[in-house]
Amino acid sequence: MAKDIKLRIENINKSFPGVKALDDINFSVKKGSVHVLCGENGAGKSTLMKIINGIYNQDSGNIYVDNELVDINSPVEAQKHGISMIFQELNFVPEMTVEENFVAGRWPTNKLGKVDWKESREIAKKLLEEEELHYSLDTKLKNLSISDIQLLEITKAVSYDSDIIIMDEPTSAISEKEIEVLFEKINSLRERGKSIIYISHKMDEIFQIADQITVLRDGKVVATENAENLTEDKVVSLMVGRELSKTFPKEDVEIGKKIFEVNNLNRKGVLKDINFDVHRGEIVGFAGLVGAGRTEVMRALFGLDRFDTGEIKIRGTKAEITNTSDSINNGLVMLSEDRRRYGIVPVRSVKENITISKLEEFIYGGRLHSKEEREVVTNMSDKLNIKTPSIETNVSSLSGGNQQKVILAKWLVNNPDVLLLDEPTRGIDVGAKYEIYKLMVDLAKDGKGIVMVSSELPELIGMCDRIYVMSEGTITGELSRDEFSQEAIMKYAIGSN
C-alpha cells in the first residue's frame, strides 16, 4: 500500500432495519489532500462519516489509519486516532465564550479539580494566534456568525492534533465571501499535510478544492477519481445515475400583468425603503450576502414579522397583512429557508402536513371529509413526485428534498398567486433541485408570480427573469436578464448606498 495513504476504508457494510445504507464501500484518503465525497441525500455519505467518526459501528469491513487497523466506537476514540468532524448543523452553546469553547471538555485543572482559568486562557490565546484568527476571547458564541463558529470548530479540531478533518456540507449556511475564507483555511490545512474529507452537493465549490472525488449512490461507491479527470456534468450524472439535460430548466414564459407590488416597506433597524414588483409568469430573484435582509423582507411580507410602514398590493389591490392567515387568504405564501423550523411538523403525516393550511376546504358540518382529503393529497403527491411509502408516513422520515416538496404541496393546495421561496433548494440533492426548478417554471407558466431568494448565484442567474440585490437591509440594485453576471450581482451585494 502506498505510504501517503492516511485513511483507508475497506469493504464497509452497514444496514438499518429495512435499508442497506452502505454496500461494500472502499476508498482511501491521501495525506495533505482534500477528498470530496458527494452523492444525493440518502446516498450514504452521512452514515459513512458517522462510522468513521465512531457514532455508528459498521456491520462489517475495516478502517485503517496510517495502514493500521483501528476500531472506533465513539467520537472520543476517533479523536484519539486523529479524526475530527465538523457537523453540518453546528452544535454550540450560545452563552459560551470563545475561550470556554476551546477548552470545553479538557479544562486544565489543578489537583483539587478546580479549573485553572489562567492556563485555559493561555491555551486559547495561543490557538487563536497560531491560526491567525482575531476574535476576542470573551466574545460569546451567540454574537459570532455561523462561519466564525465554523472556523473556530476547525481550529479546535486542529488543536486536538487531528490529521483527518471531516466537514459535512460546511458551506450550506454561509455566504460566498465567507466561503472564500473557509477555502483559504482548507488550503492551508492541506499544505500542512492534513487530510480533509469534504462532503458537499455544490459543484462549483467541489471543483475549487477537490484533489480526489468519490461519488456515492444508493450506498455504493460509483466512482473515485482525481478531480482533474472529472467534469461537473460527469459528477452530476454519476450522482443521479442519469444525464440531466440541463441544470436549469428555464423556459421563456410570457410575462403578464403586475401581480405583486411592495412600496416603501420599512422596519426600523432592519429594512429600509423596500420597493419591488412581480409580474405574472415572472421569476424574480433576491440576491445578497447572508444578513442582507432578504429573509426579513419575505417574513415581513408573509406576516411572520411586523413592519413599521409599507404598502403591499396583490393583484392590484391593497392587502392588509398582519398575520400569516391574512397573507394566505390573499393568495400570498412563503416557503421558509428554515425547513425544520417553519416548514414541517415532523411527527405528523405527509397528508396532515399538506392540508394543514387549507383544512376548511375539506370540512362539511364540522367534520373532515377524509376521502376528499386523501384524493387531493394523492394528486398533489403524484404531481410533485413526492417519494414516500404512503401519505400516512411521518414527514420526518422523508429526505430533505421530499420534505421540501411536501411544503410546496401544502402551498399549492391553496392555489396561491404569489409564492415567496426563500432558499427553496437549500440542503437538497441534485435530482430534487431539478424537480423544484421544473415546478417553478410550471408555476410561472400558470401565471403565478414567484420570488426566489437564494445565496447560490448560478441558481439565480439560471432561473430568474429579474434579480434584485440587497445589502444592509435595502435594495441596492436591479438587474434584467441580459445584465446578469456574478460580478454585477456581487458589486451591488457588497457596495451599499
Place this chain on the structure above:
Amino acid sequence: MKLSDRFMKARQKYGILLVLILLFIIASLLNSNFLSVRNLSNISKQVSITTILAFGETILIISGMLDLSNGAVLALAGLLSVSVFKMTGSLLLAFLVAIIVAVICNIINGLMVTKFKTPPFIATLAMMAMARGAALLYTNGQNIYQIGDYTVFGQGSIFGIPTPIIFLIVIGLFTWYILKHTRLGRSLYAIGGNEEAAVASGVNINKNKMKAYIINGVFVGIAGVIFMSRVNAGLPNGGQGFEFEALTSSIIGGTSFSGGIGTAGGTVIGAFIVGTLNNIMNLSAVNSYLQQIIRGAIIALAVIYDTYSKNMKVKSEKGEVEVDENSNS
C-alpha cells in the same frame, strides 16, 4: 407498504393494548376475583374519573400544553355544584354550574398561556393553588353532606350501565372525534408538533389553544360532578393527586410529552393500565406507601420510553434509521 413496516405499525398501535391484556392475565392468576363482573365494573367506575381527566390532558399535551389544576378545579366545580343542588334542588342547574366553574378556571388557564405567555406548567400550577384555596374558603374547609338525589350522576345507571361509564364513553367518543375528524384536532397536532411551522401555515395558535383549555374545562366539570356524587358528599379536599393519575394515564397511553402525538384510544388503554395496576395492588394488599413509589416509577418509565423513541425519531429524521412511527390518530 412492506410487511415488516406493517408489523412495526401493528406493534406500535397495539403494543400498549398487549400490555393491558398481559396485566389482565397476571391479575386473574394472582387473584381469582379479578375477572369477576363485579370487580371489572368496579375498575371501570374507579377509572372513569381519571380517564375523563386524562382525555382533557391528552388534548392539551398533544398541543404542547398540560393541566396540573384539574384535581383542584374538579373539587371547586364539584363542591359549588353540590352546594347549588342543595339550594335549588335542580340537577340540571347543578350540572351546568360545575361545567361553568371549571370552564371559567380553564379560560383563565388559557389566557395565562396565550395572552401572557406563561408556561402551561406554571399557569396551571398557580390555578391548582387558587382553585383549591377557593374550594376550602367556600365551605371554610368543611365537607358538605346529605346530598340526596345528587348521587344519580355517579351511582345511578341507565339500562344497567353505570352512569360514570356512560359519561366515560360519551366523552371518549367526543375526544376521538375532535382529534380525528375536526380542524381543531388537526390544528392541535400541528401546534404541538411544531408551533412555528403551524404559525407559518396560517394556524391561529391562541384561538386553538384556548379551545383546548375550554374543552378540558368541560371534562373537568363533569368529572367533578361524578366525583362528588360517588363519594356522597361535597369535598373541598377531594381530587388531590388526580392530575398525576391523569397525566400518567395519558402518557402511558402513548401521548408524547413533546407534543404532536397521542390518541383517545391510547388514553383509555393507558387509564385502564393504571387502574388495573392499582386494583391488583389493592387486591394483593400491597402496602399503600409502596403503591405510591410504584406509581411514581411507572410514570418515570413511561416518559423515559417516550424520550427514547423520540431520539430514534430524530435519527430517522436525518435519514439514518428507518423508523416508521405510527402517525394515525
